[in-house]
């Protein structure tokens with residue numbers, strides 16, 4: 001079998017799908033991220049494609065080594081997501097070739113289902129209680145929200161009080177059993193993070209996420225040493241080599257690798273590394289249906305996955321920054337595969353990724369968008385992290 005063709009599709013709301021065709025007619029799908037740098041991602045896919053056309057799609061590890069190491073310069077999320085999308089599609093092909101789900105190649109299932117959590121609130125998080133009640137009615141037992149809007153290095157304490165007010169309302173209105181995770185989203189600088197974390201301690205959170213930007217992970221010990229709240233991070237990291245110092249520092253309780261940055265096999269390897277440090281995973285997936293299906297294949301065989309991020313109904317999908325609305329179910333034949341039941345996602349059992357992509361909808365909706373940067377500003381005009 002040989003790789004005959006690789007195509008990319010940019011579809012609403014902000015997803016990049018990748019289709020790999022073999023000369024025997026087996027087709028595999030993958031998904032890339034980075035919608036704000038979409039042409040760079042498409043360019044990376046084109047460069048990688050030139051190198052692997054005509055190769056055996058079943059030799060996944062060798063092709064991954066070539067894509068990762070072959071260009072001499074390596075790393076970074078643009079190349080990582082392009083490699084990950086292709087690698088997911090190769091696994092899909094391999095599973096379909098042998099007629100088994102991908103997780104059978106990774107040691108087999110250790111679970112039948114995985115607990116999922118949903119987003120409440122957007123980047124401007126208001127009405128969180130109403131949204132949480134909606135999620136609970138859908139069967140979710142855990143939710144996540146962004147902590148703050150723009151926050152300067154030393155900002156008004158009123159902004160901290162506003163966060164605490166929202167979390168307090170959630171806890172009071174939705175009860176002690178609701179899992180609540182708070183995503184700092186790298187928006188919070190160190191001096192404010194210390195204060196905010198202290199104020200959040202009474203609410204028994206699942207975790208605080210990206211309390212600092214990932215380029216400041218070496219400062220996490222100073223944060224983690226002063227709080228019992230579990231610390232989660234890692235959605236911007238791409239490989240075992242990037243997770244290694246985080247695990248060795250023994251300050252993180254939950255890692256959140258994204259299969260559209262790591263690929264399937266690398267995510268499994270990172271998960272096994274984490275197990276040796278007694279660290280759990282909550283794989284990052286505010287992404288589309290292929291990314292979710294790829295993640296579920298790894299969740300299936302890792303005992304240390306605690307929760308799976310789930311993007312259905314997320315604020316981005318309702319049309320965002322001028323992009324056309326879109327939902328995961330739009331692109332699937334048999335979309336019930338990715339549905340949450342009583343707070344859990346089931347592990348797909350069909351061959352490959354276990355989903356069937358509605359290719360005509362993907363081709364119909366293909367459009368290369370322009371998604372401008374957020375450009376949030378502090379009161380003094382300086383750029384704020386978003």
Ligand SMILES: [Mg+2]
Nearest residue numbers: 183185209235
């Ligand atoms: Mg996050």
